Amino acid sequence: MSVIEDSIQPPPYKIVLLGESSVGKTSLVHRFTSNTFDVHIANTIGAAFITKLYTSHSDANRKVKFEIWDTAGQERYRSLTPMYYRNAKVALICIDLSNFESTFHTAKYWIQQLELNNSSNADDKPIEIHLIGTKYDLVQSQTTPKISQEDIETKVNELIESHGNIVKFHTTSSKEGTGIVELFEDIVVAIDDDFFKSYYDKAQSETDVQGGPIGSILNARHAATSGCC
Amino acid sequence: MSNGFRARLGSISTIQSARSLFPTTTVEPTTAVTFTNVEPNLIGTESTYTPSVTDSEGFLANSGLLTDDEVSDYFQQPDEDLSEMLTDLIRHTPEEPTSAKQSFLDVNIFPNPYDLDEEEFYKRHIEISKEDELFHDKLKQFFILSNAGKPIYSMNGSDEIIIGYMGVITTIISTFEENMNEEIYSISVGDMKIVALNKSPLILVSISKIAHEQPNVLLSQLNMLYNYLLSIISKPTIDRNFHNKLNYDLRRILTQLDFHNLDCLCMKMTYGLTSYDSFNYYISQLLNASLQQIKISYTARQRLNKILLDSKRMRQNSDDKETDLGADLLFSILSVNSKIVSFMKPKNHNLTNQDLTLLFSIINSSKSDISNDETSEDMWFPICMPNFNPNGFLYVFVKTIILQTTPVTITLLSSNKNSFYQIRQISNYIIHKLTKPKMLSKLTKELHESNTLAILREVPISHFIYKNKALNQFVMSDTDNSVNSVLQLSYFYNTLYHTKASQMKTIGSLNIKKFSYTRWTVDEAVITGFMLSDNNYEFYCLCNYQINSKELIGHCIKVIKWCEKNYNRLFIGNGVSFT
Ligand SMILES: Nc1nc2c(ncn2[C@@H]2O[C@H](COP(=O)(O)OP(=O)(O)OP(=O)(O)O)[C@@H](O)[C@H]2O)c(=O)[nH]1
Ligand SMILES: [Mg+2]
Numbered sequence A: 001m002s003v004i005e006d007s008i009q010p011p012p013y014k015i016v017l018l019g020e021s022s023v024g025k026t027s028l029v030h031r032f033t034s035n036t037f038d039v040h041i042a043n044t045i046g047a048a049f050i051t052k053l054y055t056s057h058s059d060a061n062r063k064v065k066f067e068i069w070d071t072a073g074q075e076r077y078r079s080l081t082p083m084y085y086r087n088a089k090v091a092l093i094c095i096d097l098s099n100f101e102s103t104f105h106t107a108k109y110w111i112q113q114l115e116l117n118n119s120s121n122a123d124d125k126p127i128e129i130h131l132i133g134t135k136y137d138l139v140q141s142q143t144t145p146k147i148s149q150e151d152i153e154t155k156v157n158e159l160i161e162s163h164g165n166i167v168k169f170h171t172t173s174s175k176e177g178t179g180i181v182e183l184f185e186d187i188v189v190a191i192d193d194d195f196f197k198s199y200y201d202k203a204q205s206e207t208d209v210q211g212g213p214i215g216s217i218l219n220a221r222h223a224a225t226s227g228c229c
Numbered sequence B: 001m002s003n004g005f006r007a008r009l010g011s012i013s014t015i016q017s018a019r020s021l022f023p024t025t026t027v028e029p030t031t032a033v034t035f036t037n038v039e040p041n042l043i044g045t046e047s048t049y050t051p052s053v054t055d056s057e058g059f060l061a062n063s064g065l066l067t068d069d070e071v072s073d074y075f076q077q078p079d080e081d082l083s084e085m086l087t088d089l090i091r092h093t094p095e096e097p098t099s100a101k102q103s104f105l106d107v108n109i110f111p112n113p114y115d116l117d118e119e120e121f122y123k124r125h126i127e128i129s130k131e132d133e134l135f136h137d138k139l140k141q142f143f144i145l146s147n148a149g150k151p152i153y154s155m156n157g158s159d160e161i162i163i164g165y166m167g168v169i170t171t172i173i174s175t176f177e178e179n180m181n182e183e184i185y186s187i188s189v190g191d192m193k194i195v196a197l198n199k200s201p202l203i204l205v206s207i208s209k210i211a212h213e214q215p216n217v218l219l220s221q222l223n224m225l226y227n228y229l230l231s232i233i234s235k236p237t238i239d240r241n242f243h244n245k246l247n248y249d250l251r252r253i254l255t256q257l258d259f260h261n262l263d264c265l266c267m268k269m270t271y272g273l274t275s276y277d278s279f280n281y282y283i284s285q286l287l288n289a290s291l292q293q294i295k296i297s298y299t300a301r302q303r304l305n306k307i308l309l310d311s312k313r314m315r316q317n318s319d320d321k322e323t324d325l326g327a328d329l330l331f332s333i334l335s336v337n338s339k340i341v342s343f344m345k346p347k348n349h350n351l352t353n354q355d356l357t358l359l360f361s362i363i364n365s366s367k368s369d370i371s372n373d374e375t376s377e378d379m380w381f382p383i384c385m386p387n388f389n390p391n392g393f394l395y396v397f398v399k400t401i402i403l404q405t406t407p408v409t410i411t412l413l414s415s416n417k418n419s420f421y422q423i424r425q426i427s428n429y430i431i432h433k434l435t436k437p438k439m440l441s442k443l444t445k446e447l448h449e450s451n452t453l454a455i456l457r458e459v460p461i462s463h464f465i466y467k468n469k470a471l472n473q474f475v476m477s478d479t480d481n482s483v484n485s486v487l488q489l490s491y492f493y494n495t496l497y498h499t500k501a502s503q504m505k506t507i508g509s510l511n512i513k514k515f516s517y518t519r520w521t522v523d524e525a526v527i528t529g530f531m532l533s534d535n536n537y538e539f540y541c542l543c544n545y546q547i548n549s550k551e552l553i554g555h556c557i558k559v560i561k562w563c564e565k566n567y568n569r570l571f572i573g574n575g576v577s578f579t
Helices: A025-034 A075-085 A097-120 A136-140 A149-162 A180-189 A193-210 B002-009 B068-075 B079-091 B118-126 B159-164 B166-178 B215-233 B235-242 B256-270 B278-286 B298-312 B353-365 B420-434 B437-449 B483-498 B549-565
Strands: A012-018 A047-055 A063-071 A090-096 A128-134 A166-171 B039-043 B140-146 B151-154 B184-189 B192-199 B202-208 B315-318 B321-324 B329-336 B339-346 B375-383 B394-403 B406-414 B463-468 B473-476 B514-522 B525-533 B537-543 B576-578
Touching: A012 A025, A012 A075, A012 A180, A025 A047, A025 A063, A025 A090, A025 A128, A025 A180, A025 B375, A047 A075, A063 A075, A075 A097, A075 B375, A090 A097, A097 A128, A097 A136, A097 A149, A128 A149, A128 A180, A149 A166, A166 A180, B118 B483, B140 B215, B140 B256, B151 B159, B166 B184, B166 B192, B166 B202, B184 B215, B192 B215, B202 B215, B215 B235, B215 B256, B215 B353, B256 B278, B256 B353, B278 B353, B278 B473, B278 B483, B298 B329, B298 B339, B298 B420, B298 B437, B298 B576, B329 B420, B353 B375, B353 B394, B353 B406, B375 B420, B394 B420, B394 B437, B406 B420, B406 B437, B420 B437, B463 B549, B483 B514, B483 B525, B483 B537, B525 B549, B537 B549
Parallel strands: A012 A063, A012 A090, A090 A128, A128 A166, B339 B576
Antiparallel strands: A047 A063, A047 B375, B039 B514, B140 B151, B140 B202, B184 B192, B192 B202, B315 B321, B329 B339, B329 B406, B375 B394, B394 B406, B463 B473, B463 B537, B514 B525, B525 B537
16 A cells, blocks of 8 residues: 555445434444443434544554445435435444334345345445444343344344345443444454555546545635625 | 432523623522512403413502503603613612522422422422323323324323323214314313314324413324424335225334434423423524524624535545535534524525424434544434424434534435445545634634523613514523423413503504513512513513512513514525525
């Protein structure tokens, strides 16, 4: 990998979070971006777009600007969701371990939707899916869980085997802050070297031509007339 | 909610801004007056508004109150005389208000049959509770149900409790069924007022035991609740869901946040509680959906308007293709704490104040302000603006940036659900302009000062509202948001607002002046409410000093003149339009 120039912004890397309402998507993002947890967090309306610079802990050259779409799980927003996963590299599909059956069902719905999307954009690289089992703290201490850990694992494994795009299953607790840094570290480490190389090559050549960093070449052209009001 | 109450009980003072005029040396919170045995004395020749406790004996009986003639005389004084007189008046030092703990209970806003203290009263009669236990003690109820009788929302109590009200509700429904064109149903039973609104397939019901809440007020509250549902779901979606499925459960597509928002709406419409902007909301609704303003210099406002206009015209060149980034942008709003600083709209369209207020309520309910050098967060969500278009959605981009310490919110409304990235670039441009050093220092300085209305340091008026009638926009002095203050202020203004005004004799003038005057007397201490209006403005104020009414009018006129002089700084007007 070439030496990263300070003047060049790290490459954007788009991630979308999907899953039933209240599975803990926003809590996961907040734990990652600001290391906080709020029990009284509000439901997301529509979606939130969060950007965060992240440098891999194991390789300082792996630097990305995560562009995270935290979507609302409530059904009434479903028609908007395709816009959020368009061009996404990774989808985090969340399942609430303390409410497995129903949230697992919704997770399958999202996997199908992503597959439909992949097949319609044949030229793009398909979205990689990570399954996230959230709220691990709630089931860890349970003595009589509604569904056993083994049953959960079996169901998840079946799902992974039948869908080629599912990369991995992670368990997290946003409350206790476990599994989350590891998840994003995993994602960054797994990015192809080529992705960085082609990004920086392109950026470098543009910098040479235009003598400025890429990213915000906005061209605010103001109409000569301002006949308003 | 109860936590907030407890935390705020410490600093009880109805009307705090007057403190700057009369500094005290005590460390204890200074409070204005002790309220005991308050009797509203409604003054004015035709006063008809009667809160529960009043009879007509107090009218005009008090000395020191003015007559029509006196008021009109006053207005005929030339300005120089007026200002001379005002100087005299200001030198006169009113008695320092007595320091005592006061409570909304002492003002007799609500009957207190069990003789509870403030906190107990609040918990038992006011605070929302989904437990059935205190259901019948609550002063206010709201229900939303489908016209098949399926409960959707109840302000208090559980689903089961609504069964208890089924008798009333079935009667209402059958009335509506008999005559489908009937939209409103209203009855009074004892001290209880019941109003229902038929928005088939939904029915909204309000039941109030609060004496100063009139049926027309309850009706507009029901419309607000209905508009909230429209804003998140839209009329066609509601109709589609209920079509052929009379038993449809609307709650399937509502979230916890929606129920929370409905709760918040109920509380702020009824009491002006419980968040920082609830009292502003209450006053805004009282003044007929007037929009609250923030003071900022004319040049700063012009510059902000220009930034919004310029951003609308942004284009981007990439791969030899030129994109018009602002093509789908309809409205741009810069606001500070839900008060609009700058506004851009299409030439032939506008958002009503009701829609704007609704929009801000929704934004506030789910705003999270994580942003630093490494992280930023934007919101993007659909909303139906019921008065703009009840049948479709607009898409809202929201981002809050902190300019030094002031949070400035950028809200951009687009007609296209896929335009997020374009709208975000527009937002980036706006942020870029706002944070340029010169703009930033000017803006932060002005926004910092905007909260204190200088005029209040010069007059012994504790709290005032000035509304520009043509614009339907108002400015109001700062309010301390404790439960006690809010309940009292909202009661005082409500009473003042509904006190029938007397018309002043004006000879040969078309600009009709009106006034009304209300007093709440407590021992020697008095709270005076005064309203003055003409064709252009409505002015309301509260004063908690021993003051003669002529003096009070002098001060009011001073404030009114100040508002008129500062018109450009106080009012945004219609904002700026693009064609
Ligand atoms: N105990 C525990 N609770 C959690 C955890 N993560 C989230 N929660 C709680 O679960 C609830 C829902 O969390 P959110 O993060 O809002 O869920 P969401 O998926 O973003 O929901 P929508 O925005 O409606 O789609 C909140 O009350 C959180 O406090 C966790 O790891 N442990
Ligand atoms: Mg969320």
